[in-house]
Amino acid sequence: MRALIVDDEQNIRKVLNVLLKEDGLEVYEASSVIDANSLIKENYFDIAIIDLRLSDGSGIDILRTIKEQNPETVVLIITAFASTETAIAAMKLGAYDYVTKPFNLDEIRIVLKNIKEKIILQKKVKELQQYADEYQNITGKSDAMKRVFNMIDKIAPFDTNVLITGESGTGKELVAKAIHNRSIRSDRPFIAINCASLPAELLESELFGYTKGAFTGAYASKRGLIDEANGGTLFLDEIGEMPLSLQAKLLRFLEEKKIRPIGSSSEIEIDVRIVAATNKTLNKLLEKGEFREDLYYRLSTFEIRLPSLRERKEDIPLLIDHFVKLFSRKFQKDIYRIEPAFVDYIMQQELKGNVRELKNIIEKEVILSEDGHLKCTSCPTVFNQTYAINTPLENSINLNEYLASVEKELLNKALQKANGVKTKAAELLGLTFREFRYRLSKYK
The missing domain is CATH 3.40.50.300 (P-loop containing nucleotide triphosphate hydrolases)
Known part of the structure; x- marks a missing residue:
């Protein structure tokens, strides 16, 4: 894989270069918008780490250029001048995430690890989709x-x-x-x-x-x-x-x-x-x-x-992704997130009707989806979240303290289920890593 670093601070480029090479990436560096654009025209990059403020322009312009030329490039924005407006602008243009300077090395390692895993998964899914097309949309890697x-x-x-x-x-x-x-x-x-x-x-x-x-x-x-x-x-x-x-x-x-x-x-x-x-x-x-x-x-x-699907459960997430895309196009729905709880629920079902039954489930859920989220309308509540609602109000309670205790318990359960891996725990709760880390930090 190939990575591009765009930052006018040499020390920052050196640090990021070392971190990327640790993961076996081929690294290119640029200190200006002009140099970055020249490299983008000549090369395909899997990852681009772009500083928001450069001596001759804005990193947003580089983000726009790289996305126009290589839409699949995963872009991470780094900046010492973070704001809600800049974050929203970067995300709208297709940035994966942004980190603020000065950044923690362990934190940036985790972000880069997540980006690498995302790229590998995207390539596998693309290969499988091409393979599926050859076999009349018979999707499977088992x-x-x-x-x-x-x-x-x-x-x-x-x-x-x-x-x-x-x-x-x-x-x-x-x-x-x-x-x-x-x-x-x-x-x-x-x-x-x-x-x-x-x-x-x-x-x-x-x-x-x-x-x-x-x-x-x-x-x-x-x-x-x-x-x-x-x-x-x-x-x-x-x-x-x-x-x-x-x-x-x-x-x-x-x-x-x-x-x-x-x-x-x-x-x-x-x-x-x-x-x-x-x-x-x-x-x-x-x-x-x-x-x-x-x-x-x-x-x-x-x-x-x-x-049967019971004999190839590892294919179920791929089939879900395939049918979500199929019905999103059919019903003109823009589905950009599939709740992990939904996938977990489907994985636990017997699905005696196999792929046909799964297809019918996905069709229904795509139709019922709202705000670009695919949830399971027929699933039982995940992690027993309903007990907080069903608790009788026999005595007065402090709602903030009660909700905090529920949140803390769910964070702990997710961490236990993920064997302490925070990125996995975040996925189980449908949170980004940043959201999960913020919630976790509240309880020290």
């Missing part, structure tokens, strides 16, 4: 999902049938689309049908098509979905719900690559790749005689099992 992605990469180019298994809501159709889009058939049709959505007779006519007059109500001939998918991929969702009689007809098509529409006397040759999916355990259906064994082996040349 080992379980990496195995799924690896399997997609391996089998997609080869023209074989695939069976996708997993609980409802795990994203089976998205995986089927990813296989299609990474295959040699990507420029041909992708046709999907849910085998549980239609009764047997209608499902057969939808799949195989029919001729005019084949049955009552067949006033015109209709192409079947298998024919429509010719040259491409046919996705059969919930294949475990397909009636046995229709399973036999599907098996014959898989063996001969021909279909006969209902009422037709001739067959049509079809070239299509079959990707099937089920949330049922097909082995149990085989034992019960509810699913044909020969069809199972035809469909499951390769089998991809999708993990």
Whole structure:
């Protein structure tokens, strides 16, 4: 990573240079607005530490320039002339934070550590978003999902049938689309049908098509979905719900690559790749005689099992971030903060509906969000904060002292949960590090 220091005091630059190099950063220095602008034009900086008052101008101008050229650069303002107005102006232009001179070395180390962690996280999220785009927005960094992605990469180019298994809501159709889009058939049709959505007779006519007059109500001939998918991929969702009689007809098509529409006397040759999916355990259906064994082996040349969210909880924060951005755009909401309590609450839920259930929760919360904050309207109060409200007023109390005791207890609980790491404790309480440190200092 690369850092820029802009300060007209040489001693300040030296100190900051040492601190940044401790973290392995490549450091550039400038003592004026002119020198800083010249470096910004020639280089990309991950971090910029800018003095507010310089001999030839204002650090605000440098902040504006660097944000116009490199919006992702994290900027820290340092100044001996701090005021609410300057802080607000800097934050509006995209500054991460500001510190006042003379600054404490331990304090500046913590701020720089937080900035470095923020940059690393941003880069990881960006990489994952790019990775997710390649896989039809299948977001995940867990080992379980990496195995799924690896399997997609391996089998997609080869023209074989695939069976996708997993609980409802795990994203089976998205995986089927990813296989299609990474295959040699990507420029041909992708046709999907849910085998549980239609009764047997209608499902057969939808799949195989029919001729005019084949049955009552067949006033015109209709192409079947298998024919429509010719040259491409046919996705059969919930294949475990397909009636046995229709399973036999599907098996014959898989063996001969021909279909006969209902009422037709001739067959049509079809070239299509079959990707099937089920949330049922097909082995149990085989034992019960509810699913044909020969069809199972035809469909499951390769089998991809999708993990439930309970098996990849580390992906939940990424999915939350993904869906918040998705619904923020859809509903024109500007969400700039997700309450840590909300993420913690979601992480503790069973989410039997998996990604689909999580998506529905996020959609609701984005709609209900206010002031750019995503909170959990259905969450129980975090850290038992409601006990302060529910306490009966049997005797008179000193409200300030009572609220102070509640605040002190929550600060202590957060510190305990964060193992003494103040930055983590601040996040647990939804505070900035500065706010947390200020509140903590009140109780010495």
